[in-house]
Amino acid sequence: MDIATENKQETSDNSNLQTETKEQEEISTGDLEIDIKMLPKQKKLNLFNEIQNSCVQQNIGEERKLKIASYMRETLSLSANEINENVQLKALTMLEDFFTYHDLIVAFAQHEMKQKIWEKDLSNFAYEILEIFAKSKGITDSYILYARWAAFVEIYDSEKIDLNIFTDILDRIFDDNNEEEKEVKTCMPIFRKMVTNDYTTDDEINKIFWQSTTKLFQKFAGFFAEYFMNMGDDEDENIMVKLNEMIDLILRVENLAKEQNYDITFESKLKEEVANLVTNQLQRFVNKDILSAIDDDGELCLNVLIEAVKFITSHFQEVYKQNFEIFQRLQEYSFAKNLYIIYDEKITETIKPMIEETTKSFKQESQAITVIAAIQLYEELKKFSQIGTENYHNCDLQLASYENWFPSQLIKIIKTPELISKAIASENDDSSNDFANYKRTSSAVDSMALIFTVKDFWAQFENKGKREDEALQFIVNELCRLTLDYIDKYMNKFDNDESESDTYNNRLIKMSIAVANFQFVLEELQGLLKNNLQEFNFIESDNVREIFKNTFKIIEDKMTTTIEVQTEKFMPEFQKWVMEAAADENNRDKFLDDFYNLLTNLEKNLKQKRFETAKKILWNQIIKILPQILDDAINDNESQEFFSNLKEIWLNLKEMNLPINDEEKDIVANFEESLEWYSMESSELLYRQYEHQSKKISNTASATVICSIVNNKLKIEILNARNLNALVPDSNCHSFIKFKPIHKEFNSVSSQQTKVHENSHFPLFEESFEIELTEKQRKCQNAAIYFKLKRKLPLGTVSTLGEAFLSFREIPIITDENQKPLRKELSFIKLSEDECDGVKTMTVLKYRKKSNDETTKKILIDMKYRDKAPTVDFVKKQMVNVIRTSYRKSSKLIPKLNM
Known part of the structure; x- marks a missing residue:
């Protein structure tokens, strides 16, 4: 080619280049809404190049980017046949540059439209380019999904992770409806490796992919750790939902890696990020x-x-x-x-x-x-x-x-509470057996020694300076705290000590020892304030004195509380103790001795002030519990002996000589009245009922008796009876007197009676009787002699006309000739079951009948049936007996006939 021709060719090329440049400028600066599909192929390629160059410019505007995205879609919507491999490579390169260009990412972060642009426009734009490229290469959707994963890693290698995008990528990759995913055994590397090296082996591809995945895990671990370490993002209400989704996806990624023998455990990445934070x-x-x-x-x-x-x-x-x-x-x-x-x-x-x-x-x-x-x-x-x-x-x-x-010296001081616990735990539990000589236990002495060791430890340090008061208050607080710590731990041990071998009163003894211990540590602490703390040079400190004052008060309150709580805990055992004592005379005497010893030991172990407090608290509990014992005993039909023993116990407890407040006066008065009635012998109750009713009756039958006790013999002489017509108006009066001492000690003694005097309203008996007495019988002052004036009726029946009682207290014991026996006129009345003037005699007697008191039971039955007419059957039976008796007598008088 000659020079002219060459110049002409060059001129033509320059002209074409200028034309293309002009067209390109027109496209760059013109209306972006023109139909790109109508452009020739070369112009489309030029447009593609222009878009690629524009995307990497820092001064590109947001609106311009969106326009470019729109044109890019149109450009790449051409079929694969219309876009040669060179265009495909350029498109892919442009996409990578577009995503990884740092300034562009930073620009996005400065606008509120960031999420919208990325998620709705640019990400979709990227996916479309990948899909076109994949179709031209025959790549499956599953490989494209893994490519997206790698692209995401590449983009955010140096950027802060975005959870929304991350979940979106994983959702697209691990789609449960994507069957192709399950068949994927190898994964695509990052884009550049994929398009620049067609000869990359599967192992190399896997290695590259999992390296990218490791990067992504590192990024997400950082986000995950930061979220938890900063207590989460309060502005994002869905953050927990997304994190839960991410956990499942991460576990699936890990499982896929294990299948291909790659170790990308998320845990190790997470630990690393947490450690950094x-x-x-x-x-x-x-x-x-x-x-x-x-x-x-x-x-x-x-x-x-x-x-x-x-x-x-x-x-x-x-x-x-x-x-x-x-x-x-x-x-x-x-x-x-x-x-x-x-x-x-x-x-x-x-x-x-x-x-x-x-x-x-x-x-x-x-x-x-x-x-x-x-x-x-x-x-x-x-x-x-x-x-x-x-x-x-x-x-x-x-x-x-x-x-x-x-x-080590500091640790020893810090562990003083543990040493106090050991001192309490190692204390000899048998110490409570030596009540008389016990004032405090070893735990109190050892614990105070430990506390003084703490005091000596602090005394070696300098306590001067602007923060002197702060340090001294801390030291005093420590000394007081340790003292209270000992008291609390000792109380806890005492509360949890439920030894079955404890006697009923042993708990109160142990309580007194506990209080004695508390008193000891209180006095030691008071002495510390008075004498030994001068070495700290803060004896005049008001704050320190206030700390001690509060501690002293707490100890005082704890001592009172201990007495109250332990006395209250003691009362169920005390109630059981009293019930056993009231049930048996021997148990009663033992109870009284033990209770006296209990008070004596409490007085020895406690200061006078504490002892008076303990007595008062115990007394208040006794006043509450004894009426309850009485009510329970009545409901349970206890015997007279039970109430008698309970009365004896009460009289001894009253010797504590403690005042009764106004609220307790009525309770105590009602209790004593009921106890008095229920503790009486049946003989005494009957005698009281007789005395009360006889005073109200003036005209009644009477009898003269002479009684005395001589040489352990009860002598009774019945002289006569008078005025029987007051009880039997007709002349058919066949009377006699029957008597018997009544008391539990006389249950074995039989009744005795006079002869029957017929048809006389003034019978002259003049009969004497003697009953041999045992020592116990002779001393039974509450026994009585029960006299019954009886009438014999036709057919052999007998009815009681009236009763009279003579108390043993009235019968003199004759020891010399100058003493005279008792001569007394007995009035016979019919005892009534009705209460009179508030007297509870019959109420108690009826109760005594329920408790199977035989004497009371028989007397009340006699009272019930004495005034009732005999039944027809009874009369018939009596007539048969009379006829039989008469026949036997007459048959003896008739001689036997010889046959």
């Missing part, structure tokens, strides 16, 4: 400035560490509480345990050397306030350590040895 959190508290201040200000250093451990403890607990549901879903990862383990490692790594450095120099010139800070730090570490030991037993936790980070 925990490190950052600790660095917020512990920095170089604090590290450099260890030698200058140990308190400052320790206080910083205290705040750090407090934050970690509360943060861990709050994270676990707020995200419990997620943690339950993440059991496979043991997220909560791993989080704790990370904290455990980081605390040990960061804080342990600082504690050792700060506390190793504790000495006399050290400020007490610094030592206090060390104790507070110890307590905070203890709280966090307990979370691990209680919940994660099989983990090798470094914090388990946190005690070794502190000086």
